[in-house]
Amino acid sequence: MELRHNANHFRPTDKIKMKDPYGLSKASIPISYAHLLLEIMVEKGFSASEILHKSKIPLTLLHQLDARITPFQWSKLAWVSLTLAKDSGLGYEYGLKLRLTAHGPMGYALMSSPSLRHAIELATQFFNMRLKDYRMDFYEAENLSIIDIQETHPVISNHPEQADVLRRFFYECLMIGTIQTGRSLIERNFSEVELKVDWLEPSYHQKFEQQLPTIQFNQNRNQIRYSSSLLNQSPKMADPSAFQQALAQCEAEQIRFSEQIQDICLRVKTELVLTPEKGYPSLDTVAERLHISNRTLRRHLNEIGSSYLTLLDEVKYKEAERLLLSSDMEIQNIANYLGYLQPANFTRAFRKWSGMTPIQFRQDMKKRGS
Structure with a gap:
């Protein structure tokens, strides 16, 4: 497909310039x-x-080794490159x-992970510190391991065709890159992997x-699917000591x-601590602990494509x-x-x-364990 818009046409709309609701x-x-x-x-x-x-x-x-660019700059770089390369x-x-190694400390943690399952769980945990404009969820169903990827906001462009091309490009980079990471960890080919x-x-x-x-x-979703039997495979460079060191670097x-971009999601999750048989703190309680109003908290979460209920579901699911x-x-x-009154x-x-x-x-996990 030949791109018809001039590279210099990529620019945020005036409204986005003024408000920048997605932190671009x-x-x-x-x-x-x-x-x-x-x-x-x-x-x-x-x-x-x-x-x-x-x-x-x-x-x-x-x-600069630790430098970061803005999503606007990344989109502009992608569009200029796509235009030149047609x-x-x-x-x-x-x-x-x-x-x-492009993933920084997370890459080294992935390399030294004890299993592919650990690597995927670690990637989903720290994914937002590499690309906060996308969300990665991991779950298992019917002997399949599924990585579900969603953007947290639409691609911003004055030209719909340009936005579609950029969106596809970003997803291709991300999804093929994720699979390539798995391949390099456990040295398996693509025969057991499928993309939707x-x-x-x-x-x-x-x-x-x-x-x-x-x-x-x-398809309806953007997913990476493969056999759950691969989850227990160990990366060729698995190393418990190196893994713990890399994990500490990821957390740091x-x-x-989170301090740089004011990662409100991380701060909210930190406050979502379960009180047995009573449940989790309410939106009002979390906002009070963060010293902001519930309205401000809602707005901040909405700006990055999240919500209190979405984060609460993530925490509940992990605990369940x-x-x-x-x-x-x-x-x-x-x-x-x-905290559920009815089972x-x-x-x-x-x-x-x-x-x-x-x-x-529970039955499925017991079968796998046996």
């Missing part, structure tokens, strides 16, 4: 991701300095060449088809990053899984422990989170 002008994307895109473009014969100039990214940022599968190329994406098959797909997993186009980076896996408590007792309400909630009932989940 805050430096949040590690410079290492820009490095890789520039490497690919240089290999194609384009000038890195010219691309940076058109993208309004200072050259000095490339030499699209032609640039997102596929990026994903296939994405290195573990919500866009139509692009014209360049056949050119890369042999290098990619099976992709189902025009998350704290620094822990109780189902590590205790012999009856389902009714777990429901009461989590049926807990069952409905758990089915929504995982795609199965608590009983099915």
Whole structure:
């Protein structure tokens, strides 16, 4: 597909400039991701300095190890590159060449993880400190492991066609890059992996088809699916000591990053501590502990595409899984422990989170364990 809009046409609307509801002008994307895109473009014969100039990214940022660029700058860089390369599968190329080391401390933690399951859980935990504009969820259903990826806000552009191309490019980079990470960890091919994406098959797909997993186009969700039997595979560089050191670095980076972008989600989750048989603190209580009004808290969460109920569901689901896996408590007792007055309400909630009932989940996990 040849891109028809001039690269210089990419600009935020005046409304977004004034309000920036999604934090697109805050430096949040590690410079290492820009490095890789520039490497690919240089290999194609384009000038890195010219691309940076058109993208309004200072050259000095490339030499700062911990530098971050704004989502606006990242989108501009992507659009300039897509325009010069005439699209032609640039997102596929990026994903296939994405290195573990580009992810900083998280990459080293992934390398040394005791199992693929640990690596995926770690990635979903720290994903937002690398790309806060997307959300990654991991769950299992019917012997499948599923990574579900969603953007937390629409791609902002004055041109609908431009927004669609950028959206597809970002998803291709992210989804193929995630699979490439798994491949490098456990040295498996793509035969056990399948992608579901919500866009139509692009014209360049056949050119890369042999290098990619099976992709189902025009689906309802954007998901990576593979056999759950792979979860217990150990990465070739698994190292308990190195893993703990890298994990500590991830946590330190998350704290620094949350301070820089005021990660309200992390702060809310920290306050969502269960009181057995009473439940979790209300929105009003959390807001009071954070020394802001509930209205302000709602607005901050809404600005990054989240909500109090979404975060509460994430915390409840994690605690429910822990109780189902590590205790012999009856389902009714777990429901009461989590603050549900009726076990049926807990069952409905758990089915929504995982795609199965608590009983099915426990039985399935016991089968896997045996």
